[in-house]
Amino acid sequence: MKYEHLQIEKKWQDFWINNKTFRTPEIDELDKSKPKYYVLDMLPYPSGDGLHVGHPEGYTATDIISRYKRMRGYNVLHPMGWDAFGLPAEQFALKKKINPKVGVEECVKRFRSQLQALGFSYDWDREVNTTDEEYYKWTQWMFLKLYNSYFDDNVNKAKPIEQLEIPEGLDETGKAKYVDSQRLAFISESPVNWCPELGTVLANEEVPEQIEKGFTVVRRMMKQWKLRITKYAQRLLDDLEELHWPENIKKLQYNWIGRSDGATVRFEIKGSDGKNRSIDVFTTRPDTLFGATYMVFAPEHKIIPEIVSDGQKEAVQKYIDEASRKSDLERAELSKDKTGVFTGAHAINPASGIEIPIFISDYVLMSYGTGAIMSVPGHDERDMEFAVKFGLDIIPVVTPAEYKDVAFKKIRTEEGEIIISGKGLEKMLNGEAKEFNNYCEEIKKGKTSFTGEGYSINSGFLTGLPTAEAKEKMIKWLEEKGIGKRSTNYRLRDWLFSRQRFWGEPFPLVHFEDGRIKALKEEDLPVRLPVVSSYTTSKTGESPLSLIEDWLYTSDKDTGEKVKRETNTMPQWAGSCWYYLRYIDPKNGEIFCDIEKEKYWMPVDLYIGGSEHAVLHLLYARFWHKVLFDLGYLTTREPFNVLFNQGMILGEDGVKMSKSRGNVINPDDMIREYGADSMRMFEMFMGPLEATKPWSTEGIAGLHRFLSRVWRLVIDDRTGEINSKIVDEEPSDEQKKMLHTTIKKMTRDIEDGDMKFNTSIAQMMIFVNEMYKMEKVSKEIVEQFVLLLSPYAPHISEELWQRLGNNESLAYHKWPEYDEALTKAEQITVAFSVNGKVRSKRSVDADLSEKDLEQLAFDDVSVNKHIFGKNIVKIIVVKNKMVNIVVK
Template identity: 70%
Template sequence: MKYNHLELEKKWQEFWYSNKIFRTPDLDELDKTKPKFYVLDMFPYPSGDGLHVGHPEGYTATDIIARYKRMRGYNVLHPMGWDAFGLPAEQFAIKKKINPRVGVLECINRFRKQLQSLGFSYDWDREVNTTDEKYYKWTQWMFLKIYNSYFDEKEKKAKPIEELEIPAGLTEDEKYEYINSKRLAYLSDSPVNWCPELGTVLANEEVPEQLEKGYTVVRRPMKQWSIRITKYAERLLEGLEKVDWPENIKKLQINWIGRSEGAVVKFKIKNFDLKVLEVFTTRPDTLFGATYMVLAPEHPLVNEITTEECRKEVNKYIEDSATKSDIERTELSKTKTGVFTGAYAINPVNNSEIPIMIADYVLLSYGTGAIMAVPGHDERDMEFAIKYKLNIIPVVVPEYLKESAIKYINSESKIIDDELQKYFDDVREGKICFVDDGYSINSGFISGMSTKDAKETIIKWLEENELGKRSVNYKLRDWLFSRQRFWGEPFPIIHLENGKIKALDEKHLPIKLPDVKFFRPSGTVESPLATIEEWVNTIDPDTGMKARRETNTMPQWAGSCWYYLRYIDPYNEEIFCDKKKENYWMPVDLYIGGAEHTVLHLLYARFWHKVLYDLGYVSTDEPFMKLFNQGIILGEDGVKMSKSRGNVINPDDVIKEYGADSMRMFEMFLGPLEASKAWSTEGLAGINRFLNRVWRLIINEETGELNSNIYDEEPPLEIKRLLHRTIKKITMDIEDGDMKFNTSIAQMMIFINEMYKQKTLYKSVLETFIILLYPFAPHISEELWNKFGNNDSLAYHPWPEYDEELTKADRVTIVFSVNGKVRGKREMDANLEDKVLEQAALEDPAVQRHISGKQIKKIIVVRNKMVNIVV
């Protein structure tokens, strides 16, 4: 009987799934004396193309861990679900004139079947689907929680809006406005990223991806929902210190959040005594070098301060930059442009009057939307100053000029040496722009101080004189949360006839998508939902007032912000997840997925989780303790798989020809999980050959019985040693979390190769090997385990322990080298005395050849390893 993967894999999949072998019992039924392990995959978007070979990579890794942990006696939670809202499904539905729901269900069924054909040990009873009303009811519920919360600046956490202190003496309308201005979810009418091809707005985080696909993104003002993720910037940074994530992933999030420390400085405006212009700077120590100011063209003060002579030009500039998209602004940015407003600001440190410009290299959305320009020490300001012939003052010198600078500062008569003079001239002429830390100069009371001290001193001075204060800024922007799509979660929001916005009560949830046969794009900037009159027009259930539903839908990221919580309690209709269950299973112990979600999904989900934590719905403030990013699997030609290149490998074909076990093992054998690796059909055949070797080692292909050379006897010491080394290697590989299963498989191959050299085989040894193989290739392992006469499944069979003593070799090869060059080696007993090794080395004929006639200077002995003779 040959190794028939088709038959045998079908058999065991049926056994696992129909008997619900991997069902994780409900909390009450669980043996809580056992430790828990929650191992999570990033759930897929069930696309029409079916499973990609990239999916099983991470899923195999988590499956190995999940199966291993069960054998180790853990209560394991290992679920799977579908992130099924999103653009492709919607576009497909428009083309086919169907409701996306129909297409999505087909895709999901196909995906589930494919995943099951790989034998993954998910608890399918916990499957979730973000587009299911029963699921998105809770997504909407969480939106309401966010909407009905504000951020308490003192406690640095979200609180219910009812607890918000409202200033006294406000009218009803003012109160309404005030509360709305504090909500964590808010409507704003600001420039957003509009993608005409997709007919929707995009979050900042999504823009690069769409541009890469060749779509255009333009800036246009629209009324949009945003979520105040920026309030959590600091906590999102702090949280990263508590989790076990790869350093580079942390770095990416840190950069994305983009924290910078500095100060806000207030500048008075000449002839506008009451107006104050605030700027954010990370270099308050260069304040003495500020020779002009720049406002973003959209800055609210521009209109007021512009003088009549300059108005025409200023207005033209504002108009021009408004029509430019962000990309155009960036592309044209190689040559900075700007115009003079005619107004002057007063530098608070020296009362000098400096011109106020507007330029689109200053962004309204960062800091205060205005800057003080220090052209001597900022490259952008320098470029601009040269072009518009603005004054440049050197106020920082590099380390090498420290001595000269001190002399210059301390002398009455301003002695200046040639080097310093040259530096001053170069800076003034725009030849040098020194942006690093150094020592202040030409800066009044901070002259001579190091940049660090100068910053501190000037901030203190600013604060004492109420001219500014210490400040921290983030690159992170609020999360643009609405999309003009049909296929997404509707907002539980209505717009009343009286112009007010109202959030519906949770008892009205879910707000279902209209059950239309098909729909058309609106043809405008509105969602297709806007065209479905019977859905849009509604009445306020509380007052009976006429109202229109919010027609925007939530972004795809919404549903994936909390799916890991729903798995814990998927059928609960009272709450999204029971607190006791949440408390038992959370946090996620291991989370594996692609690196493309580093800044989007992972940042949003962490934020979402923190809000739920603040409001008391979850017990941890970080959801994912350990994160691992798998690399991508490239085509056989070493480039990304794509239909157009024709290098796409279909998992179904692979499973059919070689089997799920071969597919799983091959993907693990390719290399470390995090690396990008090229597919190789020949490599796959190699793994299949290995599994065939395992099969034939144990099974007589003619009779289908166990091979006759397998004896139920005590194995010799050497075999035992090899077995225990193998157990140790595989155990350590799984335990250490590096996800390098390629070396585990290599060890299995070494083991099997050695067995092939043996005349006599031992049942206990081979059985133990089968247990080790099981997490990697579960189907063949179950079958062989069965063939050995065992009636139980390996799913919960105890993992073998290794004996440390047996993993140590009793004979070791000692290397003899002369001057670091290997000259000889000998196999010797382990743990011999240094003297013995030294003697053996000196006796070695090859060594003698190399040391004869030379003076021995030194002998270095490394126990069990080597002897090095220095001559």
């Protein structure tokens, strides 16, 4: 009987499902003496196109690890589920005029059967779907937790809102307002990325993707729900340290959070009305304060109307109007050419005391820092560009270290040591400081700006100090004078959490007619989506839910008042923020996850997925996890201990797979033709898991050939019986050595965590090639090999295991152990080289002494040829490796 992959794979897939082979027992049934291992895949979005070849890559890797860990005696949790809310399902539904639920159900069915056809060892009893009411009930519950919590800056953690201390002297509305301003989930009028074609706002993170798809994104002010992730910026940064994640992903998150250290500085403003005002700015270079020659405010800054002079009113208003129409993208695209308008107002530089003009310009962002900056054109490229365009003063206040000796001088006087710089020094040096003077001239003329660190010049009490010290001294000075302080800023913004879509989790909130908002109680959950056969978009920017009046209006449970439901829905990220917790306790009706179970299984020991989630999903999930931890629902601070990113699989032409290119490979075809085992093996054999690599259909055929060779090694093709060369005898030394070498290589490859399964497969191929050369092969050896193969190609392994006379599934059979002594070769090839060039090789006994090796090298004919008539300078002998003779 030939290797019939279709038949064999179906047989074992049915077996595993019917016997619930991979069911992970409930916590009380578990053997707690065994270690636990939680292997997680990033849950897929079940798209209409079905699985693509990229999915099985990561899933095969986690499946290999899961199967290996089971054989190693671990309690393994390896679940799968569906992230099914979101745009694609919704748009499909709108086009087909159906409820998205219908489409999703079909996609899930297809995905599930495709995954089962690959023989993945998921515990299907724990399957979750983010769009199930019983699931999103808890997503809503978590939103309520966020809504009903605040962040206590003193202890740096979230607390229930009841514990919030409310400032005295507020009336009821004032109190309510204050509480609302502290919630982790809050509503705010803010500029959003509005996409007219999709009829929704997008998170900053989602913008590039939609623009790539050809949609337009513009800025628009809207009332939006946000989550206060910025409060967690520092903890998200700090805890990154302890995670075993790829360095590049850590770096990506690090940059995304974007911590900047510096100071806030208060500037007094001389408004045209003569009133006293002041404004804070943030700077990372307080040491350059003496060089601040003008200020720039973001066009959206609230103070502008107060300070603008009558003469400039019109021009300023015009500029503000124009800026408000531009999207962030347009603002960035037009960045090459700086624009701006003088407000007519001035501020006082607190260090130099000089009066400086205030401008507005859209290169200053309202959403970062205080929305206003001090401009130091000499030492910031953007400020320089602006200063040149508007003819503003430029003062060099930092010199590169190379001019240190001529930029300032310490002079002893009767009063002690003083430092001089600037004009006086120039004269004193009498032309000696030519290069330094050139540098200053270049800056003053606006030809260049120096943004690096160096030494302060022209800076009063800072002059002569290196940048780091100057920063410190300035901060101290500001704090003493009470006009500034040390401060930190993050690039991370609060998470825009609402979408004007139908297909998402409804917010558990209602609005009263007077504008009050009320959060529902836990027992009111879930707030179900309306059951409609189809629906349309509103075109106004509101969610389609706003048109479904039966659903929209309801009455308040307590007062019976007529209320309107919140019509926004949550973004797709919401459901995937906590799914890994639901797997642990998927049927629990009391709580999203029992804390005892969480304590046992968390954190995730291995998490594999694509790097496209490096900053979004992985940051959001960490944030939610920390909130739940703070509120006492979890025992772990971080969810994912080890993370690994699989690389992308490109088309056979080496380019990203896409329908338009026609280079998409359908996994179904591959499984039919070559089998799931071949598919799994090939995807692991292509190269290291993290590498981006092109698909090769000839390659998968090669792996099918290998599995056929394995099959024929054990089974006689014609009779279907065990091959006559498999004998029930003690294995030969040669066979033992091959087997133990293979066990060693494969065990190490898995244990080291590098996910380089390609070399393990190569080792299996070497093993099989060797066995083919032998006339007889011990059955014991073959059985051990089948166990080694089983995590990679489980179907053929189970089949061969059974045919070799084993009644039980090998899924929980002990992983083979290796004997180090048996992996050692008796004969080793050593190289003899002269001056580093290999001249000869020779097989010698292993562990031969260095002296003997040296002697053998000198006996060698080729070596002699190359050292003849030369002086021997040095001899290097490396045991079991080589001898190098250095001659002159």
